[in-house]
Amino acid sequence: MLCERCNKNEATVHIVKVINGLKEEHNLCESCAKEQEGVGLGSEINMVSPFSFQNLLSGLVDYFNQSSQDVKSTEITCKNCGMTYSQFKQKGLLGCSECYQNFNQTVMPVIKRVQGNTEHVGKVPGKVGKDLIEKRKVLKLKEELQKAILAEEYEEAARIRDEIKSIQKSE
Numbered sequence: 001m002l003c004e005r006c007n008k009n010e011a012t013v014h015i016v017k018v019i020n021g022l023k024e025e026h027n028l029c030e031s032c033a034k035e036q037e038g039v040g041l042g043s044e045i046n047m048v049s050p051f052s053f054q055n056l057l058s059g060l061v062d063y064f065n066q067s068s069q070d071v072k073s074t075e076i077t078c079k080n081c082g083m084t085y086s087q088f089k090q091k092g093l094l095g096c097s098e099c100y101q102n103f104n105q106t107v108m109p110v111i112k113r114v115q116g117n118t119e120h121v122g123k124v125p126g127k128v129g130k131d132l133i134e135k136r137k138v139l140k141l142k143e144e145l146q147k148a149i150l151a152e153e154y155e156e157a158a159r160i161r162d163e164i165k166s167i168q169k170s171e
Contacts, residue, residue: 003029078102138167
């Protein structure tokens with residue numbers, strides 16, 4: 001099958017778009033597909049795809065915050081970069097690291113719902129992240145200590161307490 005756009009190369013990319021129940025299919029070669037990336041395929045005018053990450057994030061923010069949405073949320077402005085909540089909703093991108101604190105009430109519930117947590121749990125560099133690894137270990141041990149105390153497992157609680165003390169002494 002030939003590419004629908006250039007009619008020269010073999011079509012290797014098959015794109016199916018369903019918008020409001022209308023199905024559009026496009027068969028493109030690899031080079032035409034790369035050129036069309038982020039472009040509306042069904043029109044002659046180049047327009048940004050409505051399915052970008054930023055648009056999806058903006059939609060998720062609106063969806064999750066429908067019940068708690070109020071007039072004040074559109075008036076929130078980042079004190080550092082000056083980005084407003086409405087600009088964030090439009091772009092789907094935060095302006096700076098301070099935006100996370102300024103838009104905390106609207107952004108964090110979405111992040112928590114999408115990713116399951118708001119804390120990074122991935123790999124940490126060995127040399128630089130040693131302190132961070134130890135702090136995480138102490139927090140985990142403290143949680144285990146609380147569970148042991150609630151379960152009235154006092155020997156286990158004492159062992160965990162001693163382990164926490166030894167980690168804190170080595171710091």
